[in-house]
Amino acid sequence: MIQLYTWNTPNGKKVSIMAEEVGIPYEVYPINLQQGDQHKPEYLAINPNNKIPSIVDTDGPGGKPLTLFESGAILMYLAEKTGKLWPQDVRKRYEVIQWLMFQMGGVGPMFGQANYFFRMTEKVPYAIERFHKEALRLYKVLDQQLGHKEYLAGEYSIADIATYPWVWRHEIHQVKLEEFPNIKRWFDVISARPEVQRGMEIPKT
Numbered sequence: 610m611i612q613l614y615t616w617n618t619p620n621g622k623k624v625s626i627m628a629e630e631v632g633i634p635y636e637v638y639p640i641n642l643q644q645g646d647q648h649k650p651e652y653l654a655i656n657p658n659n660k661i662p663s664i665v666d667t668d669g670p671g672g673k674p675l676t677l678f679e680s681g682a683i684l685m686y687l688a689e690k691t692g693k694l695w696p697q698d699v700r701k702r703y704e705v706i707q708w709l710m711f712q713m714g715g716v717g718p719m720f721g722q723a724n725y726f727f728r729m730t731e732k733v734p735y736a737i738e739r740f741h742k743e744a745l746r747l748y749k750v751l752d753q754q755l756g757h758k759e760y761l762a763g764e765y766s767i768a769d770i771a772t773y774p775w776v777w778r779h780e781i782h783q784v785k786l787e788e789f790p791n792i793k794r795w796f797d798v799i800s801a802r803p804e805v806q807r808g809m810e811i812p813k814t
C-alpha cells in the first residue's frame with residue numbers, strides 16, 4: 610500500500626495522478642499547508658524538508674517499508690515499481706528523465722515563484738517581471754517540443770504527469786494558453802484523461 614502525504618498543490622497532484630494512472634492502491638493523508646502540518650515532528654520524520662508530497666510504500670523493496678520525498682523521485686519510483694510509464698529502452702527512458710528534470714529544475718521552481726509574487730498583496734515589480742519572463746521562456750521551450758512530439762518525451766510519460774499540474778495553474782502566473790497552441794493541444798488531451806481527472810481531485814478536503 611502506498612501512503613500518500615499531500616495537499617492541494619501541483620507537486621501533490623503529480624503523485625495522485627500517477628497513482629491513478631498506474632492503478633496502484635493508495636491511501637491519502639492530507640497535510641494542511643495553511644495550518645502548518647508540514648512542520649509537525651511526525652511529518653518531519655517522513656520528509657525532513659517540510660514539504661509535500663511524500664510517500665511511504667509499506668511494501669517497498671525487499672518487502673520492507675520505503676519512505677520517499679521529492680515528487681520527481683516518487684514518480685520515478687512508482688514507474689519503476691509498476692513497470693508502467695517507464696520505457697525499457699535506455700534512450701527513451703533518459704528522454705523521459707530529461708524532461709522530468711526540466712520540470713523539477715525549471716518549470717516547478719519558476720512557475721512557483723511567479724505564482725507567489727503574482728499573489729502577494731504587496732507587489733514587487735522586479736520579482737514579478739523576472740519570474741513571469743522566465744515562465745514565458747519555459748512555456749516557449751515546452752511549446753517548441755510539443756510542436757514536434759505528441760507528448761514531452763514522445764509517448765505519454767511521467768514527464769507529462771509532472772508538468773501538467775503546473776500548466777493547470779497558468780492563469781495564476783498570467784499565461785494565456787492560446788498563445789502556445791501546442792501546449793494547449795497537449796493540455797486539453799491530458800485534461801480529458803479520466804485518471805488525470807481523478808488524480809486532480811485529490812486530496813478531497
Ligand SMILES: N[C@@H](CCC(=O)N[C@@H](CS)C(=O)NCC(=O)O)C(=O)O
Nearest residue numbers: 618619620642660661662679680681
Ligand atoms: N521539489 C519539491 C518541492 C515540494 C514543494 O515545494 N511543495 C510545496 C507545495 S507545492 C510545499 O509543501 N510547500 C510548503 C512549505 O514550503 O511550507 C518536490 O517536487 O516535491
